[in-house]
Amino acid sequence: MNELIGSLTILIGAFFLFSAGIGLLRMPDVFTRIQAGTKASTLGNILVLAGLGIYHPDWSLKLLIIAFFVLMTNPLSSHALSRAAHAIRTPMAAATIVDALGDENDRAGKEGSA
Template sequence: MIELIGSLVILVGAVFLFSAGLGLLRMPDAYTRIQAGTKASTLGNMLVLVGLAFYHPGWTFKLILIVYFVLMTNPISSHALSRAAHRIRIPMAGSTIVDTLAEDERRE
């Protein structure tokens, strides 16, 4: 039963990782691609690692450390990439209504 639960959790994680890849292909601009890739891949990686913990209980502490590392680095790196893209003026999609970062920079 434990292996079945682990397999299901890994499968759900793989679906999220697939959706992250699909989001990179389908989104209209760099900012939404970064967003889609980061959110889905963070959750997908975490689920795969939790599924591995079901398979190998002795690895649980190491896998928790890796989950923590993924939770800390993925959002920070996506934020840095988005800021860099904004600073070099990569255009946003036409459907983007508000650019709050540009508004904040104008106020300063």
Template sequence: MGAAMEIVGSFVVLLGAFFLFSAGLGVLRMPDPFTRIQAGTKATTLGNLLVLAGLGIHHPDWALKLLVIAGFVLMTNPVSSHALSRAAHRARTPMAPTTGADALREDEAADGSGNAGSAPAQAP
């Protein structure tokens, strides 16, 4: 492996570490759990993918394993974020006063059942 590829791989890993650090800052600085979840998920997904890409540049023979890990990260981070935010919403976790809209509550009100995402009642 050439010195240029080593520098590029190190830069990509460093860039991924920057996004992971910014995710940590986002979790500390955001005003409510919903924005913390969003800040953490987006930045950690990108940070993890960049670190994996940098490792792929450093170790090309690990490419298949790193692709499997990247696929796992791409599937689990958004799903777990969604599950956490839905659980927090159902537990009536308060939002920050600066939050402009609550789309899930609006969907629940339009549904009329008070339970968004549930199937409508069937007529006998």
């Protein structure tokens, strides 16, 4: 029974990893690609690691450490990449309505010059 549950969890995780890859191909700009890749791949990795933990219970501590590392580094690295892309003025998709970071930087620049 553990093998079946572990295998299904790994399969669901693989689906999310696949959807992250599709998102990287389908999204219109760098910022949405980063977001699609990060969210889906983080969930996919965690599910694959959980499935492996169910399938091989003696690996659980190592897998938990890896899952913690993934949960800490994926969002942090995507945030850093997004900030760097915004700082070098990487163009956004035409459908983008709000540039919250640009608005924040504009307010900070106005307050600093006043």
